[in-house]
Amino acid sequence: LREDSCWNEIVSSCIDLAGSSASDVRRQLNFVGVTYIEGFASFALPDTEDEDEDDDDDAPPNALCIATTNKEGETKTSTLRANKILIATGSSPFRPTGIPFDGKRIFDSDSINTLSYLPRSIAITGSGIIAIEFAKIFRNLGAEVTLIIRDNVPRNALMKIGLDKDISATLVADLVRGGIKIERGAQVASFDIPQNNMAAPIKITLEGRNGSDRPTGSKMELKVDSYLAAVGRQPNTQKLNLEKAGIELDE
Structure with a gap:
């Protein structure tokens, strides 16, 4: 086989393995009831920090602004609140x-x-x-x-x-x-x-x-x-x- 053919086969195998691994992780998260959101997150931005606010004093103090894009290319932002936020962004x-x-x-x-x-x-x-x-x-x-x-x-x-x-x-x-x-x-x-x-x-x-x-x-x-x-x-x-x-x- 030509060297480039061997290399393309290696690359293709790695891509397939990575895709399979990612799908498996999603299935496991879904199985244990973890909500999975694919998008971009940041701590409440100036123009969104008041979005979805309520008057509940017991609401979790930490807010994330999450931007998601659908298949049509439309971007939607939402706010997610939690008592603790783990930053593990790679x-x-x-x-x-x-x-x-x-x-x-x-x-x-x-x-x-x-x-x-x-x-x-x-x-x-x-x-x-x-x-x-x-x-x-x-x-x-x-x-x-x-x-x-x-x-x-x-x-x-x-x-x-x-x-x-x-x-x-x-x-x-x-x-x-x-x-x-x-x-x-x-x-x-x-x-x-x-x-x-x-x-x-x-x-x-x-x-x-x-x-x-x-x-x-x-x-x-x-x-x-x-x-x-x-x-x-x-x-x-x-x-x-x-x-x-x-x-x-x-x-």
Whole structure:
């Protein structure tokens, strides 16, 4: 089979599995009597905070404004009140400035799921669990993988996110044993992406830092089919209007 045929089959299987899992969750919620609403929520917005108000002093104090859209594209807002509200809205990839994300050859840890081809080679920036997971996935699929980390010692980078020293060392050894190349003490300085030519490689210039294997500020060129930035995630709270709930953010 052609590589793209194999990759399309993998993507199709993942989509089917995700859809089946989501449907199963909905069935379980319905079975135990949990009301499921698909829409966007925020703590009472200024123009809706008085909507559906009543004079009942015993009404739950916390209000959410929920916007739902029907099949005809019409949006309806309603207010939901509760004594306690759990915020579990997930996260989105952190996108550093200077990286030309395009969803075709330059990806973050979400858009990589839309990859339409199996790259022969890929560079991944990051030293966390997500970066390592994708490094192992692509390596197991036969791609040449280069993991770019800023720390001089890969084990230390893993320890910074809470992994035990021995587990970190074992994990790094497993990556190297699996054929994943680790560019330590390095960061991406620039990208050269061929226009209208998916067959030509991306040229990534790496810059040495922290006096690693190469002198600080020294340059080297890396040629790959694709690039993934997996450098952390940020909470999906921007549109929740948290200040209305008296919640202060520390960053």
